[in-house]
Structure formats: C-alpha cells, structure tokens
Amino acid sequence: MLFRRLLSGRNNNIINNCIKSINQNKSSILLLNNKSPNFNYNFNFTTTTTTTTLSRFNIVGPNLEKNMENKEKIRNGLEELMKRRFFITPAFQIYRGVAGLYDYGPPGCAVKANLINYWRQHFVLNEDMSEVDCTSVTPEIVLKTSGHVAKFSDFMVKDEVTKLYFRADHVLEGHIEKLLLDTKLTEDKVKELKHVLTKAGDYNQQELKEALVKYNVKAPETGNALSDPYPFNLMFKTEIGPSGNNPGYLRPETAQGIFVNFAKLYEFNGKKLPFAAAQIGNAFRNEIAPRSGLLRVREFTMAEIEHFVNPNEKTHPKFQEVANDKVFLLSSEAQDTTKEIIETTFGDAVSKGLIDNETLAYFMARTQLFLHTVGIKPAGLRFRQHQRNEMAHYAKDCWDAEILTTYGWIECVGHADRSCYDLTVHANESKANLTVYEEFKDGPKMIDIAVIDVKKQLMGKQFKQAAKAPMEYLAGLKDKVDEAMQIQEALNTTGSYVLNIDGQEFTLTKEMVTITKGQEKKSGKNYYPHVIEPSFGLGRIIYALLEQNYWTRENDEQRGVLSLPAIIAPVKASILPLTNSEKLVPFVAKISKLLKEAGISTKLDDTGNAIGRKYARTDEIGIPFGITIDFTTVEDETVTLRERDTTKQIRIPITDLALTLKKLCDNTVSWSDVSKTFPAYESQSE
Numbered sequence: 001m002l003f004r005r006l007l008s009g010r011n012n013n014i015i016n017n018c019i020k021s022i023n024q025n026k027s028s029i030l031l032l033n034n035k036s037p038n039f040n041y042n043f044n045f046t047t048t049t050t051t052t053t054l055s056r057f058n059i060v061g062p063n064l065e066k067n068m069e070n071k072e073k074i075r076n077g078l079e080e081l082m083k084r085r086f087f088i089t090p091a092f093q094i095y096r097g098v099a100g101l102y103d104y105g106p107p108g109c110a111v112k113a114n115l116i117n118y119w120r121q122h123f124v125l126n127e128d129m130s131e132v133d134c135t136s137v138t139p140e141i142v143l144k145t146s147g148h149v150a151k152f153s154d155f156m157v158k159d160e161v162t163k164l165y166f167r168a169d170h171v172l173e174g175h176i177e178k179l180l181l182d183t184k185l186t187e188d189k190v191k192e193l194k195h196v197l198t199k200a201g202d203y204n205q206q207e208l209k210e211a212l213v214k215y216n217v218k219a220p221e222t223g224n225a226l227s228d229p230y231p232f233n234l235m236f237k238t239e240i241g242p243s244g245n246n247p248g249y250l251r252p253e254t255a256q257g258i259f260v261n262f263a264k265l266y267e268f269n270g271k272k273l274p275f276a277a278a279q280i281g282n283a284f285r286n287e288i289a290p291r292s293g294l295l296r297v298r299e300f301t302m303a304e305i306e307h308f309v310n311p312n313e314k315t316h317p318k319f320q321e322v323a324n325d326k327v328f329l330l331s332s333e334a335q336d337t338t339k340e341i342i343e344t345t346f347g348d349a350v351s352k353g354l355i356d357n358e359t360l361a362y363f364m365a366r367t368q369l370f371l372h373t374v375g376i377k378p379a380g381l382r383f384r385q386h387q388r389n390e391m392a393h394y395a396k397d398c399w400d401a402e403i404l405t406t407y408g409w410i411e412c413v414g415h416a417d418r419s420c421y422d423l424t425v426h427a428n429e430s431k432a433n434l435t436v437y438e439e440f441k442d443g444p445k446m447i448d449i450a451v452i453d454v455k456k457q458l459m460g461k462q463f464k465q466a467a468k469a470p471m472e473y474l475a476g477l478k479d480k481v482d483e484a485m486q487i488q489e490a491l492n493t494t495g496s497y498v499l500n501i502d503g504q505e506f507t508l509t510k511e512m513v514t515i516t517k518g519q520e521k522k523s524g525k526n527y528y529p530h531v532i533e534p535s536f537g538l539g540r541i542i543y544a545l546l547e548q549n550y551w552t553r554e555n556d557e558q559r560g561v562l563s564l565p566a567i568i569a570p571v572k573a574s575i576l577p578l579t580n581s582e583k584l585v586p587f588v589a590k591i592s593k594l595l596k597e598a599g600i601s602t603k604l605d606d607t608g609n610a611i612g613r614k615y616a617r618t619d620e621i622g623i624p625f626g627i628t629i630d631f632t633t634v635e636d637e638t639v640t641l642r643e644r645d646t647t648k649q650i651r652i653p654i655t656d657l658a659l660t661l662k663k664l665c666d667n668t669v670s671w672s673d674v675s676k677t678f679p680a681y682e683s684q685s686e
C-alpha cells in the first residue's frame with residue numbers, strides 16, 4: 001500500500017531523487033507530505049542496497065506491507081515478546097488463567113497509561129470536555145431502560161458432544177472461509193459465499209439457523225453436530241446488597257454513566273449546547289468465545305465521549321481545521337457493491353452526504369489524528385460505515401475506525417450519531433428532566449400545545465387507585481402535540497385507546513378525555529439534544545499499535561524491535577553503562593537524577609551483558625533512546641545517544657542531555673536536527 005502511494009504520479013520526483021541518492025550510496029530520509037499534517041510518512045532509506053527496485057529497498061523500521069506478507073511470523077514474534085517482556089499476561093495464570101482476562105505488566109501498563117494521558121490531552125483538554133468517573137456496578141433498571149438487558153446479546157451454538165460453546169456467526173464465518181479455499185467453485189458460488197461472509201455478523205437468529213443448516217456447519221475441530229443458535233446476554237449479572245431484591249450488572253460500556261448524569265453535566269456546562277462529557281474506565285462483557293489476545297476479552301478499558309448537540313445544528317465550529325485532512329473510507333454502499341475503499345477528505349465526505357454531519361466527521365478526524373500520533377500507520381487505518389441493518393434503529397450514521405492487523409481489519413473505535421435515544425428513554429423511565437431549554441433567537445412565539453381535558457371522576461371510577469398513572473401520562477403530553485393528537489384520533493375513530501404504561505394497560509374512552517390543539521406564548525422550548533459518541537477500546541488499540549510497530553532487523557531476525565513513538569513508548573531512555581566498572585557508577589546516578597528531574601522516564605541496564613545485547617533488549621520494549629556511559633564519559637563528561645530505529649549514535653555532553661531528550665520526546669526536534677548539532681559516533685557494537 002505504501003509503495004503504491006509512493007509510485008503514484010505526483011511523487012515521482014521525490015522517488016527519483018531518492019533512487020539517485022541511494023544509488024550514490026548516501027542515506028536519504030524521505031518525507032511525504034500530502035498537505036495534511038495527518039499524512040506525513042517518514043521513511044528512512046538506508047545505504048545497504050543500490051538497487052533501483054523500490055520493493056527491494058531495505059526500509060528501516062516497521063513496514064506494514066511486509067508485516068502483512070508475514071502474518072504468522074509477525075504475530076507469533078510479537079505475542080512471544082509480549083509474554084516474555086511482560087507487556088501482558090493471562091490473568092490468574094498460576095491457577096491456569098481464565099479465557100478473556102489479561103493483566104498488564106510494567107511495559108504494557110506504561111504504554112496504556114501513556115495512551116490514556118495522551119487521550120486526555122487530545123480530547124478532554126483540547127476539546128474542553130467534562131470528564132466523569134462513574135461506577136461499574138449498575139442497577140438493572142438503567143440497563144433495562146437502555147435496552148441492554150433485552151438486546152445486548154450474541155448468538156451462541158453448542159457442540160452437542162463436548163458441550164463447548166461458540167459464537168454462531170464466528171463459526172459460520174470460519175466455515176465459509178474454508179469453503180472459499182476450494183479453487184473449483186463457480187464464480188456465482190464464490191459471490192454467494194462472500195456475501196454470507198460479510199453479512200454473518202448481522203444475521204438474526206433465524207437467518208443464522210438457516211445458514212448453519214444450508215452450509216452444513218459443524219463444530220470447529222471436533223466436527224460434531226451443533227445446537228441451533230440461541231441468544232446469550234453478554235452482561236455479567238450480580239446482586240447489589242444482601243437482600244437479593246436488587247439485581248445489577250457490571251457495565252458493558254461507560255456511556256450510561258454519562259447519560260444518567262446528563263442534567264448535572266448540562267448545569268455544569270452553563271446550560272449551553274454543545275458540550276461533551278468523557279469517561280475512561282473498565283467495561284465488562286461476558287464474551288462467548290474470547291480470542292485473539294487483547295482483541296476480544298471479557299474486561300477492557302474504554303474511553304468514551306458523549307458530545308451533546310442541537311439536532312438542527314450539527315455543524316462544528318472547528319470543522320474547517322480538519323476539512324482537508326485525507327481519510328480512507330469504506331462506505332455502506334461500497335460494502336454491498338465494489339468493496340472499494342476511497343481516499344477523500346472529511347470536507348468532501350460531508351459535502352457529498354457520505355458522512356452525515358460535520359460534528360460526526362470532526363470527531364472521526366480527531367480520532368484519526370490521535371491514532372496516527374500514537375503510532376497507527378495511515379495506510380493501516382480506515383473508517384467503515386455501518387450498514388443499515390447493522391445500526392440500531394435510532395442511530396443516524398455510524399463509522400468504525402478499523403485498524404489493519406494480522407488478524408484483519410479490527411474495529412477499534414466506534415463513532416455513532418445516536419440521536420436522542422438514550423436521554424429520551426432514561427427520561428421516560430426515571431421521570432427526570434433530561435431536556436435542554438433554549439430561548440427563541442427572535443423573541444417569544446405562539447407555540448402549538450395539546451389542551452388535555454381529563455374527566456377525573458370517570459378515570460377514578462374506572463381505574464381506582466391506579467388512575468394517577470394515566471392522568472400523569474396525559475398531563476405530560478402537553479408539549480407532545482403529535483402523540484396527543486394521535487390518541488384523540490383513535491378516540492374519534494374507535495371510541496377508545498389503550499395506554500400502555502410500564503406494562504400496565506389502561507383503556508381510555510372518549511368520555512374520559514378530550515384533546516384539542518391550542519397555542520401558548522413561549523419564550524423558548526425544551527428538547528432532547530442529540531448525542532455523537534466516539535467510543536474507544538484501548539486494549540485493541542494497544543495491540544494494533546504494538547503489531548504495526550513491530551519488526552525485526554535483517555541482522556537479528558530473532559529479536560523484535562518495537563518502534564513506538566516516544567509519546568507512547570513505555571520508557572523514554574535507557575541508561576547503559578558499557579561495563580560494570582566502578583568508574584562509571586557515579587555517572588549512572590548523575591544522569592538518572594538529571595533525567596528524572598526533567599520528567600524523562602529511564603530504565604537502567606547495569607548487567608554485565610555486552611552493549612549490543614543491552615541495545616537489543618531495550619529495542620524490544622520500544623525504548624526510543626539509549627544513553628551509553630563509557631570511559632570517554634569519565635574523561636570529558638559526554639555520553640553516546642542512540643536512536644532506536646536507525647541505530648545511529650551521536651556524542652553529546654551530559655549537560656545537553658536532558659533538554660535534548662525532552663525535545664526529542666515532545667517531537668519539537670527531530671533526530672536529524674539533533675544529528676546536525678552533535679557529532680556522529682561510530683559504534684562497532686550493533
């Protein structure tokens with residue numbers, strides 16, 4: 001993909017210069033700038049080859065295309081590294097672990113903390129969001145109202161012999177993928193199977209059942225018969241308190257905590273729209289078949305934003321800042337037809353109606369910038385639009401940020417325009433006022449209202465003590481003119497209307513209630529805001545960015561390198577005394593103190609290992625800079641500073657070290673700038 005981009009006409013000059021430079025056996029750093037700051041590709045071309053065939057260039061650093069050609073090798077290498085260097089480990093491993101539960105070890109934990117810190121800076125701070133921290137234990141009423149109790153399920157099938165459970169759509173997909181390997185299939189059959197493959201995740205229970213029968217799907221590995229698919233709710237249920245009367249769940253997402261606090265957040269934000277609330281915290285999903293390491297687990301950290309807007313004003317004041325940013329989009333229509341990913345700009349996508357509105361597009365652009373900054377390669381990121389049958393009925397438009405990994409394109413961030421669904425259902429259930437009030441811009445107006453004339457005596461006689469509920473309901477229809485007039489229409493035509501309140505039915509007659517249209521002078525109106533929700537799964541992003549930044553050097557295929565950007569790297573600099581000599585010890589303490597004071601995290605390796613081995617060990621956990629203290633340090637108080645990806649070194653005075661590293665880590669200077677300021681150091685140790 002990257003090479004295809006390089007070879008597209010507009011870059012020919014750059015490529016020719018680069019080829020010339022390589023042929024002259026000089027190193028060259030190529031910076032492709034697609035005008036947008038989001039599309040900077042930095043490639044370091046080394047001098048080891050003079051071939052003019054681009055595909056044979058030796059690129060220093062991770063290479064997405066190469067990784068995709070060596071999926072097994074990359075995945076196994078990285079997963080082995082993650083375990084060996086304690087990025088993550090199966091939780092409770094000494095008790096044989098539990099599928100879908102992982103603990104983060106020190107480097108994994110540091111990467112996660114850096115990701116969260118940067119997320120806060122990029123979203124909460126830069127976009128003036130209000131952060132909240134709500135509980136994980138959630139009473140049943142909240143998740144019943146949101147629809148999770150009834151609908152947050154996947155379809156499951158059971159191996160009838162081993163009694164092992166599988167996700168029905170995954171088993172079907174796996175089977176179809178195998179069928180597709182048959183080279184003798186007709187074109188039509190291939191088309192049909194590919195269609196099933198794209199739709200399986202959205203099939204309802206009946207469609208899944210039919211497909212499993214049609215394609216004669218059996219249990220993976222055993223080949224045993226499978227049960228019919230049936231729904232399995234993914235929430236972990238619990239009891240709150242000892243009474244047994246108060247069921248609750250561990251939250252499956254953090255969003256509900258924001259919705260139930262909406263009125264307070266609205267007040268906190270000066271009763272003005274738009275505003276956004278954010279929350280970072282753990283979510284729990286009892287996945288049927290957790291798999292692929294961090295990609296599908298049962299407990300994971302989410303970072304979610306709920307941006308509340310006026311439904312009629314979904315423009316965004318900062319949209320112009322991102323309108324020219326390029327983006328790869330896979331539209332809903334393309335998924336059904338060409339499957340083509342288009343490269344466009346956010347501005348074009350909104351003006352052509354591909355992305356529903358500016359606010360949704362603005363957040364997609366901010367997500368893209370966030371992901372690029374933390375290390376996701378532009379060519380390995382796309383946005384896929386949900387198809388109509390994939391979206392909740394209330395959602396207006398949804399786009400998933402999908403990241404390319406050796407497991408395929410993985411959804412890592414959902415972006416949904418959820419309309420006013422959540423606030424409306426919680427307001428209806430709790431009776432809390434979750435609307436906003438807005439004054440009319442051009443002064444008071446006459447507004448349509450429903451005038452409801454209720455014969456209380458008749459109601460009381462008919463419904464006895466329960467009469468309060470329908471009376472309150474009808475009184476609440478004053479501003480819901482359409483709904484109120486529909487009731488009157490039914491009363492006019494059939495003489496009665498059945499009101500359903502919390503499952504209890506009340507048959508109203510035309511003698512009990514008369515509704516007419518009236519008008520009232522008002523200086524403003526109440527309405528439910530719409531909400532635009534970017535929802536990040538941090539574990540998936542961490543896995544994807546580790547994988548996209550993992551590579552091995554040609555001279556050491558056994559050891560991996562993690563080329564994490566400094567902002568995400570678990571530690572910023574390693575301190576590496578050349579030997580165990582007593583003479584070097586004071587310098588270790590001095591440098592360590594200096595860097596700590598400057599807020600730069602360090603990792604000391606004072607083992608007796610050879611320096612080359614020490615470098616390899618720090619490369620593996622992604623430390624971007626290595627400081628070597630040697631015997632010249634004792635003489636002139638200079639050290640060598642090594643850059644992880646190129647392995648180039650400079651000689652730098654200790655007094656310049658902290659500031660230089662700080663600037664390198666903040667990205668305010670580049671390694672090539674630093675190399676011009678300080679003399680190169682030739683090391684034989686790599």
Ligand SMILES: Nc1ncnc2c1ncn2[C@@H]1O[C@H](COP(=O)(O)OP(=O)(O)OP(=O)(O)O)[C@@H](O)[C@H]1O
Pocket residue numbers: 253285287294295296297298300302411412413414535536537538539540541
């Ligand atoms: N089981 C899981 N393990 C790890 N991350 C998850 C899991 N489920 C969801 N996520 C993350 O949370 C984000 C938002 O959750 P959302 O409810 O939109 O996911 P989803 O559509 O249910 O995901 P999927 O279809 O893959 O199950 C996802 O984009 C993903 O990054």
